[in-house]
Amino acid sequence: MQNKPSRSLLTYAIVYLIFLYAPVMLLPLFAFNDSAIIALPLSGFTFHWFGLLWQTKALHEALYNSLMIALITSIGSTTLGIFAARAAARYEFPGKRGIMGFIMVPLVLPEIIVGVALLVVLIQLGMSLSAWTVIIGHVLICTPFSIAILQSAFNNMDRSLEEASMDLGENRIGTFFRVILPLVTPGIISSLLISFTISLDEFIIAFFLTGTDATLPVYIWSQLRFPARLPAIMALGFLMVVLSFILLLTAEYFRRRANRITGNSTSSEESIF
Amino acid sequence: MAKSKEDENSIIVVDNVEKHFGTVTALDGVSLEIKAGEFFSLLGPSGCGKTTLLRMISGFDTPSVGNIYIGGTDMTDVPPNERPTNMVFQSYAIFPHLNVAENVGYGLKKQKLPKDELDRRVNEALALVDLDGYGPRESHALSGGQRQRVALARALIMKPKVLLLDEPLSALDKKLREAMQGELRRLQRNVGITFVLVTHDQEEALTMSDRIAVMFNGKIAQLDTPEGLYKRPATRRVASFIGVMNFIPATVRKSTDSTLSIDIQSLGKLDLATHSRHQAGDKITIGIRPEMLTILYRKEESAEYEFEAIIEGAAYYGDMTYYEIRLIDTDITATVSMRNTAGRPILEIGRKTRVGWGIESITIIADD
Amino acid sequence: MSDPKSSSFKRILPTMTPDGWSGLKLVSPPFVYSLLMLAAPLVLVFLLSLWTQNYLELDRTFTTANYKEAISEKLYQTLMIRSLTISGIVTAVTVLLAYPIAYYVAFFGGKRKSLWLLLITIPFWTSYLIRVFLWKVILGYNGVVNGSLMGLGFIEEPLSFILYNANAVVITLAHAWAPFAILPIFVSLSRIDHSLLEAARDLGDGPIRRFFRVTLPLSMPGVVAASLIVFIPTVGDYVTPKLLGGTDGLMIANMIQIQLGKANNAPLGSALAVSAMIIVASISIAFVLINRKFLKTKT
Numbered sequence: 001m002q003n004k005p006s007r008s009l010l011t012y013a014i015v016y017l018i019f020l021y022a023p024v025m026l027l028p029l030f031a032f033n034d035s036a037i038i039a040l041p042l043s044g045f046t047f048h049w050f051g052l053l054w055q056t057k058a059l060h061e062a063l064y065n066s067l068m069i070a071l072i073t074s075i076g077s078t079t080l081g082i083f084a085a086r087a088a089a090r091y092e093f094p095g096k097r098g099i100m101g102f103i104m105v106p107l108v109l110p111e112i113i114v115g116v117a118l119l120v121v122l123i124q125l126g127m128s129l130s131a132w133t134v135i136i137g138h139v140l141i142c143t144p145f146s147i148a149i150l151q152s153a154f155n156n157m158d159r160s161l162e163e164a165s166m167d168l169g170e171n172r173i174g175t176f177f178r179v180i181l182p183l184v185t186p187g188i189i190s191s192l193l194i195s196f197t198i199s200l201d202e203f204i205i206a207f208f209l210t211g212t213d214a215t216l217p218v219y220i221w222s223q224l225r226f227p228a229r230l231p232a233i234m235a236l237g238f239l240m241v242v243l244s245f246i247l248l249l250t251a252e253y254f255r256r257r258a259n260r261i262t263g264n265s266t267s268s269e270e271s272i273f
Numbered sequence: 274m275a276k277s278k279e280d281e282n283s284i285i286v287v288d289n290v291e292k293h294f295g296t297v298t299a300l301d302g303v304s305l306e307i308k309a310g311e312f313f314s315l316l317g318p319s320g321c322g323k324t325t326l327l328r329m330i331s332g333f334d335t336p337s338v339g340n341i342y343i344g345g346t347d348m349t350d351v352p353p354n355e356r357p358t359n360m361v362f363q364s365y366a367i368f369p370h371l372n373v374a375e376n377v378g379y380g381l382k383k384q385k386l387p388k389d390e391l392d393r394r395v396n397e398a399l400a401l402v403d404l405d406g407y408g409p410r411e412s413h414a415l416s417g418g419q420r421q422r423v424a425l426a427r428a429l430i431m432k433p434k435v436l437l438l439d440e441p442l443s444a445l446d447k448k449l450r451e452a453m454q455g456e457l458r459r460l461q462r463n464v465g466i467t468f469v470l471v472t473h474d475q476e477e478a479l480t481m482s483d484r485i486a487v488m489f490n491g492k493i494a495q496l497d498t499p500e501g502l503y504k505r506p507a508t509r510r511v512a513s514f515i516g517v518m519n520f521i522p523a524t525v526r527k528s529t530d531s532t533l534s535i536d537i538q539s540l541g542k543l544d545l546a547t548h549s550r551h552q553a554g555d556k557i558t559i560g561i562r563p564e565m566l567t568i569l570y571r572k573e574e575s576a577e578y579e580f581e582a583i584i585e586g587a588a589y590y591g592d593m594t595y596y597e598i599r600l601i602d603t604d605i606t607a608t609v610s611m612r613n614t615a616g617r618p619i620l621e622i623g624r625k626t627r628v629g630w631g632i633e634s635i636t637i638i639a640d641d
Numbered sequence: 642m643s644d645p646k647s648s649s650f651k652r653i654l655p656t657m658t659p660d661g662w663s664g665l666k667l668v669s670p671p672f673v674y675s676l677l678m679l680a681a682p683l684v685l686v687f688l689l690s691l692w693t694q695n696y697l698e699l700d701r702t703f704t705t706a707n708y709k710e711a712i713s714e715k716l717y718q719t720l721m722i723r724s725l726t727i728s729g730i731v732t733a734v735t736v737l738l739a740y741p742i743a744y745y746v747a748f749f750g751g752k753r754k755s756l757w758l759l760l761i762t763i764p765f766w767t768s769y770l771i772r773v774f775l776w777k778v779i780l781g782y783n784g785v786v787n788g789s790l791m792g793l794g795f796i797e798e799p800l801s802f803i804l805y806n807a808n809a810v811v812i813t814l815a816h817a818w819a820p821f822a823i824l825p826i827f828v829s830l831s832r833i834d835h836s837l838l839e840a841a842r843d844l845g846d847g848p849i850r851r852f853f854r855v856t857l858p859l860s861m862p863g864v865v866a867a868s869l870i871v872f873i874p875t876v877g878d879y880v881t882p883k884l885l886g887g888t889d890g891l892m893i894a895n896m897i898q899i900q901l902g903k904a905n906n907a908p909l910g911s912a913l914a915v916s917a918m919i920i921v922a923s924i925s926i927a928f929v930l931i932n933r934k935f936l937k938t939k940t
Contacts, residue, residue, distance in 0.1 A: 009741060009744070009745050009749075010745070010749075012741050012742065012745070013741070013742050013745045013746075016738070016741075016742045016819075017760065017761070019816070019819075020761065020764055020765075020816070020819060020820070021764055022779070023772050023775035023776055023779060023816065024764045024767065024772070024775070026775050026778060026779065026785065027771075027775070030778075038778050038781075038784075041788075041792065079670075080670055080671040080674060081671070083667055083668060083669075083670045083671050084667075084668055084671040084672075086667055087664050087665075087667035087668035088668070090664070090667075091660050091661065091663055091664025091667065092658075092660065092661060092664065093660075093661040093662075093664035093665045093668070094661060094665075096664070096668075099668055099672050100668075102672070102675055102680070103668075103671050103672060103675050105675075105679065106679065108869070108870070108873055108874070109873075109874075110873065110874045110876065110877025110878070110894070111874070111877075112877045112878075112879050112894045112897065112898075112914075113683075113877060113914060113918065114679070116686065116897060116901065116910070116911075116914055117679065117682035117683050117685070117686050118678065118682050119901065120682060120685055120686050120689055120901075120907060120911065121681065121682040121685050123907070124685060124689075136678055137678075139674070139678075140674075140675070140678050140679060143671055143674075143675075147671075158364055158366060160362045160363075160364050160366040161366050161368060163333055163353070163360075163362065163366070164360075164362055164366035164368070164427075165368075165379070166333075166352070166353050166354045167331060167332075167333075167353050167354070167358075167359055167360045167428075168354075168359065168379050168380030168427065168428075168431065169354045169380045169383055169431070170354060170380075170383070171354055174383075178379075178382075179368060182370045183369065183370055194766075197766060198766075200768075201766075201767060201768035201769065201770075201771075202768075202769075203768065203769060203770040203880060204879055204880065208898075217768055217770045217771075220768075220770060220771070220774070221770065224774060224884070233774070237768070237771040237774070237775075240767065240768055240771065241767045241768070241771065244766060244767040244768070245763060245767070248763060248766050249763070252759060260413070261369050261370050261413075
C-alpha cells in the first residue's frame with residue numbers, strides 16, 4: 001500500500017515531530033541567552049553561563065561522580081548482559097523464559113519501585129549510601145537494555161560459524177577470539193555506550209540512593225529552586241543533551257555496523273524490543 | 274560387521290554406531306565402510322539420521338554406542354579440530370567479518386606460513402573452485418553459489434583425508450544445483466579425496482555418487498551403487514524413494530532352486546531364472562520402472578510381453594510424457610514414461626492402448 | 642540406572658542436558674544479581690509493609706494496619722485515584738496521538754523508516770529530569786507559552802491553569818512517553834501482511850472501512866503494549882508531579898518518598914508502594930484480558 005500519504009497525515013507527522021523536539025530546542029536557545037531570566041524575548045548571545053559552570057566546584061564533583069558511576073555501570077551491565085545474551089541465544093535450559101523474563105523486569109517497573117526497594121534494603125542492612133549504592137541500582141536497570149542489544153548480536157551468530165572454526169582446526173579459545181568476539185564487539189560497544197548514557201541521565205534512583213556524592217542530575221535537582229541559577233542549568237542541560245546525542249548516535253552507528261556485518265536488517269525496533 | 278579395520282581401502286569405518294537423544298533414537302545401529310577416493314552419499318528423508326551420522330564423522334557429535342575409525346585410527350572421541358576431515362556446512366558458515374581470502378586461509382593461520390606461501394595456497398584453492406581473483410571480495414557481497422565455492426575452497430585448502438558435505442546444494446535454485454552437481458563430481462575426481470555427501474535429493478545422489486547408503490529411521494536400508502539401488506531396490510521403501518516405481522501384486526506358483534514361477538495378475542505367468550526363499554502360494558510384489566513399460570502406439574509394434582490398459586492421465590514434460598494407466602478389468606494402476614520422439618502422439622485420456630514390457634525389467638520387491 | 646535418587650532427579654529435570662547445565666551456569670551471574678538486588682529487596686519491602694515503625698524502633702510483629710491506613714485514609718485514596726486518573730488520561734492521550742505517526746512511518750516511511758524512528762526516539766534518551774524541567778519553563782508564569790501569547794497580544798494576563806496542577810502533569814507526561822507508545826504500535830503495524838489489506842480492497846472496502854476492519858484490529862496487540870508501557874511507569878512517576886504538580890498534582894510516588902524520608906514511616910511507605918503495585922498490576926491484567934476477549938469476538 002505505497003500510495004501517497006494524505007497531506008493531513010504528513011502535516012500531522014511534522015507537527016508531531018516539532019512537538020517532540022520543542023522542549024529540547026529551548027536548551028540551546030537559553031543556554032546562550034544573555035539574560036538572568038528564562039523568558040522570551042531573547043536578549044543577546046553569551047558564553048557567560050558556560051563560564052559559570054566551569055567555575056562551580058560542586059558541579060565538577062558531580063560531573064566526576066556521574067562519569068565514574070556511568071563508567072562502572074556500563075561495564076557491569078554489559079558484562080552481565082553478555083552472560084545472559086549468550087546463554088539465551090546458545091543454550092536451552094529449564095526455566096529459561098522465566099529467568100530471562102525476570103532479568104528483564106526492570107524495563108517495565110517504575111524506577112521509584114526499584115529505588116525504594118534498594119533503599120529499604122540498604123537501610124535495614126545499616127549500609128551507608130554512596131556512589132556504589134547508585135551503581136547497584138543503575139546496573140539493575142541497564143542490564144535489560146544491554147541484553148536486548150547483545151541478544152540481537154548473539155542470536156544472529158549462526159552456530160555453524162563456531163563449528164566451522166573448529167572444523168578448520170581452531171580450539172574453543174581461538175574460536176572465541178577469532179570469530180565470536182569480532183562479531184559481537186560492535187554490539188558490546190553499543191551496549192557500553194547506551195548504558196553509560198542511561199546512567200549519566202538517570203535521576204530517580206540516584207536521588208534515592210546517593211549519599212553525599214551527587215550525580216549531575218541530582219546536582220541539577222538541587223539547583224532548580226534557585227531562579228538565579230537557572231540559566232547556568234540551561235547551559236549544563238545543553239551540554240548533557242549534546243553529549244547524550246553524540247553517545248547515542250555513536251551507539252546506533254555501531255549497532256548498525258554489527259547488523260551489517262552479520263547481514264541483518266537494520267531496524268532499530270529490534271534493539272529496543 | 275567387523276571387517277578388518279586396517280583394510281587399506283577403507284578410509285572411514287562406522288562400527289555399529291547408535292545415537293540416542295533422551296528417548297529419541299537418531300541412529301539405530303549403523304555400520305558401513307567408505308573407500309578411499311570414492312564419492313559416497315548418505316541419502317534419506319529428513320530425520321533419517323544422515324546428518325547425525327555425518328556430524329559423528331566430523332566430530333561434532335559422539336556416538337552413544339559404537340566407534341568411528343578414520344584412516345585406520347579410532348577417532349570416536351577425537352574433537353573435530355583434530356580430525357583429518359573438513360566439512361562444508363549446509364549454511365556454508367562463511368565468516369561475515371572476513372573477506373574471501375581470509376575465509377579461505379582461516380584454517381592455515383595456525384601453521385604460521387610466510388605471507389607469500391599463504392597467498393599462493395589461497396589463490397590455488399580459489400582457482401580450484403573457479404573463483405580466481407575473488408580474494409579481496411567482502412563476504413556479504415557473494416551470491417549463494419559463490420559462498421558455496423568459498424566454503425569448498427576453505428575446506429579443501431586444508432587437504433583433508435575426507436571432505437564432508439552437509440546438503441550443500443539445497444539452498445541453490447534448480448539450474449544452479451544441476452550445474453554444481455557436475456562441478457562437484459569433477460572436483461572430486463580432480464582432487465582425488467574421499468567425499469561424503471548428505472542429501473535428501475535422490476537425483477543428486479544418483480548423479481554424483483560412486484556408492485549410496487539409503488537411510489530410513491536411523492538405519493541403513495540399502496548400501497549400493499546408484500545402478501544397484503535403482504535396478505535392484507532391496508525394499509519397497511527404497512524402491513519408492515529412488516525414482517518412481519510401479520508395484521504390482523503377484524503370486525508364486527512354484528519355487529525351485531533355479532526357477533521361480535510367478536503369476537502376475539493381468540500380466541501373465543512367468544518363469545524367472547532366480548532363486549528365492551518364497552514358496553508356492555506366497556503373495557509377493559513385483560516392481561517395474563515406468564521407463565521399462567512401453568506404449569505400443571502402432572499395430573506392428575510388439576514386445577516380449579503385452580497387456581491392455583486404459584489411459585487415465587497424461588502429464589506432458591516437454592521431453593517426456595508420463596501416462597497414468599489402469600490395467601483393463603483390474604484396479605491396478607501404473608506409470609509409464611515415454612520419450613516424445615518424432616511421430617509419437619500424446620494419447621488422450623480414456624483411450625485404450627497396448628503396453629509392452631520385458632522379463633528383465635521386473636524386480637522382486639522385498640517387504641519392508 | 643536403578644538408583645532411585647538419580648531417577649527421581651531425572652524426573653524433575655527430564656530435559657536436562659549438558660547443554661542445559663552450561664546455559665544455567667552462564668545465566669547465573671545476571672540472574673543471581675537480579676535475585677539479590679531486585680527480588681530480595683521487593684520481598685523485604687513487602688515484609689516491611691507488615692511491620693510498624695515506632696520512631697527509631699522497628700516493631701516486627703505482623704500487622705495489616707499499614708494497609709488499612711493506606712486504603713482508608715482520605716488523603717492516600719485521593720492520591721491513588723488521582724495517580725490512576727492522571728496515568729489513564731496520559732495513556733489515552735499519548736496512545737491516541739502516537740497512533741497516526743506510527744501509522745505514517747509504518748506505511749509511508751519507505752526506506753527512511755529507521756531514520757524516522759531514530760529521529761523520534763533520540764530526544765528521549767536524554768535526561769528525563771531536564772526535559773521535565775524544560776516543560777516547567779515552557780508552561781511557567783513567565784514561560785515560553787505565556788510570554789509568546791502575551792507578546793502576540795492574544796492574552797492580557799498569563800495563563801495560570803497550565804502550571805502547578807494536574808494539567809501540567811498530563812501535558813508533560815504525554816510528551817515524555819510519546820516515543821515509547823509509538824514504537825510498539827509501529828512494530829505491530831509493520832507486521833501486518835499487506836496482502837490482507839489488498840484482499841479487503843479487492844472485496845470492496847474503501848480506505849476507512851479497511852482501516853477499521855483490518856488495520857486497527859490487527860494492530861491492537863501493539864496498542865495494548867503501548868498502553869501498558871505508558872500506564873505502568875507513569876503511575877509511579879515522581880519527578881513530574883513534584884516539579885509541576887503544585888498541590889493539586891501530587892501523585893502517589895511523592896507520598897511514598899515522604900513516608901520514607903521526612904515522615905520516617907517506611908512501613909507505611911512500603912504499604913503504599915505495594916498497594917500501588919497490586920492495583921496497577923490488576924488494572925493491567927484486566928486491560929489485557931478485556932482486549933483479548935474483544936479481539937477474539939472480532940475474529
